[in-house]
Amino acid sequence: MASKEVLGRVPPHNEEAERAVLGAILLNERVLGEVTDYLSKNDFYKVAHQQLFDAIVTFRQESGETLDLITLSAFLKRKGLVERCGGLPYIAGLTGDVPTTTNAGYYAKILKALSQRRKLSLFASKLNDSAWDESQEIQKVIDEGEQALSALSNESAGSDNYHSVKDLISLTIRDLEERSVSGAKNGFETGYNSLDSITGGFKKQEFIIVGARPSIGKTAFALSMTLNMIIKKRYRVGFFSLEMSATSLMERLLTGHSRVDFSHIRKATLKGSEMSAIIDASSSLYDAELYIQDTPNMKLMELRAQARRMKLEHDIQIIFIDYIGLIDAEADSRVPRHEQISIISRSLKQLARELDIPVVCLSQVGRQADGVEPKLADLRDSGSIEQDADVVILLHRDVTKNRTDDEEEKRRNNIQETKIIMAKNRNGETGVFSLAFVSNIVRFEEMEYSRPYVAASNPNA
Secondary structure, X not given: OXXXXXXXXXXXOOHHHHHHHHHHHHHOOHHHHHHOOOOOHHHOOOHHHHHHHHHHHHHHHHOOOOOOHXXXXXXXXXHOOOHHHOOHHHHHXXXXXXXXXXXXXXXXXXXXXXXXXXXXXXXXXXXXXXXXXXXXXXXXXXXXXXXHHHHHHHOOXXXXXXXXXXXXXXXXXXXXXXXXXXXXXOOEOOOOHHHHHHHOOEOOOOEEEEEEOXXXXXXXXXXXXXXXXXXXXXXXXXXXXOOOOHHHHHHHHHHHHXXXXXXXXXXXXXXXXXXXXXXXXXXXXXOOOEEEEOOOOOEHHHXXXXXXXXXXHHOOOEEXXXXXXXXXXXOOXXXXXXXXXXHHHHHHHHHHHHHXXXXXXXXXXXXXXXXXXXXXXXXOOOXXXXXXXXXXXXXXXXXXXXXXXXXXXXHHOOEXXXXXXXXXXXXXXXXXXXXXXXXXXXXXXXXXXOOOEEEEEEOOX
């Protein structure tokens, strides 16, 4: 059965509309291509109609013959499906219910809506059963429920279908023409020209890793990008901080935007002009759309649930997570840590696809990268991070080498040159460039003399 009766009530369905759609297909096989944009066999309520629709689709795939009552009847006999589809007299009677085939698409949409109502009813029933089952972890019940509801909400016509190259070419050319005229990128810009020139901005559904050794500035880099996005670009941003409190993040955002020395903010030793700058920066940040979640050691399912809520309530366009090593996978304690990180990495990649936004996650780099440029293989705990990520950005600052006079001068002026290594870019080039880490305001800025070195195209599939 397509679904079961709930509390004695027959699930929503429309047998006449089902008969009309099937009859229209038998009268004009071109209708099949139209309604398969909306329907699969499970969208029919009556079992015989499910079987018949499935048999018609299979016939079209396997046979080169024209679809009509005669050819379909022969096919059903060969497959032994006649009785399962209601019998030949019943199938023949379907065409008598259809005065015209022009309304087939309309009826198909009715069936799709009814199918979604049945799925929603079944979902609610299962969720109720799980809520009463105390043997199930409640957060797992909530996460699975939200994921199922999100999938049902996103279910739309044609969402599970293949795409014609003709349609894709038209869409792609139109997009290229529009962006060529407007100069707009098809990704979310970070505010750093060197980075955006390589990536074209962070794309929807991308899983992006930012990795570095401790104290190099992963959080500062993420917050600097966040500041650029919410102030310059007016993007809506979600930020999950598992290591630092929301208040500490706000202090850093204020120092970065106001350019007031961070130590003065932290110690509350502000001068009159500095307080004015802080107030001005606060006004700009007050109007920005930034949503911060600062639960320490957050469970993976809780993070996913909060991300969905941010997307639903505020339509966030990008998420930052600081950092992957602090997410609780809720796995058995006997599961090795690298396997737990693999679970988290795959889940965050799926979250980016589900919410249709970029997910930027910070990650530690192993001790083997101390004093040397980090590589993809140095990402800590799991090689699956490297595999799952669409983009991997590694930060490196050599704090051990002998400084030249020029470098010593920069250090005295709180400017520390940091190498930004685009180690993986699944849909573009890799490259290397430098940004200035301005330590007294805990912010990364462009270096005027820095130009990105772009390597050959790197389609890391």
